[in-house]
Amino acid sequence: MEEFFKILTLILISSVKFTVGLPLVYLNESYDFTWFETNIYAIIGGMIGVIVFMHVSEWLMELWDKIRLYIFHTKEKRNSMYSRPVADVEGNLEIHYEYVSKTLPARKLFTKRNRKMVQIWRKYGLIGLATLTPILFSIPIGTFFMTRLAKNKRRIILYMFISITSWSILLTTIFEIMHVGSLNEILK
Secondary structure, three states: OHHHHHHHHHHHHHHHOHHHHHHHHHHOOOOOOOHHHHHHHHHHHHHHHHHHHHHHHHHHHHHHHHHHHHHHHHHHHHHOOEOOOEEEOOOOOEEEOOEOOOOOOOOOOOOHHHHHHHHHHHHHHHHHHHHHOOOOOOHHHHHHHHHHHOOOHHHHHHHHHHHHHHHHHHHHHHHHHOOOOOHHHHHO
């Protein structure tokens, strides 16, 4: 049962913050996973995070769009914006007004991290963003941006799988080469 909780911990941590899961295994003496087990659990956790956050981010954006539409739609009604009157001359004279709705204002997300992600996106595209997401950004944030910028979900999943697998193998190999058993060995 204790082994199950260790596996579950590695998978859950890797699904959110990939770069924390692997050092946790190597720096905590209670984990006794092999190189292969560590990679498998970290990859599974990372991919679970990608798939979950891909669907959650879509749902959150739909919810946010509905909230924005409701807020700005009611605000526009208070402003009473109508088109010019149009006279219908067939039969009885009737004058029609149409409600004119403005488009929603553009969202502004100006943070250093967001700007960096957009720069990477413009320069390297989906491959560049997927490559750097597990190590620099967290999986939820990187997946959120990828689902907003790229529409092909299969490509996102494929590139993230390749990226997570590569980073997992690279990091666990570095830890194995260093023969790190505890934090005290690194400090020496």
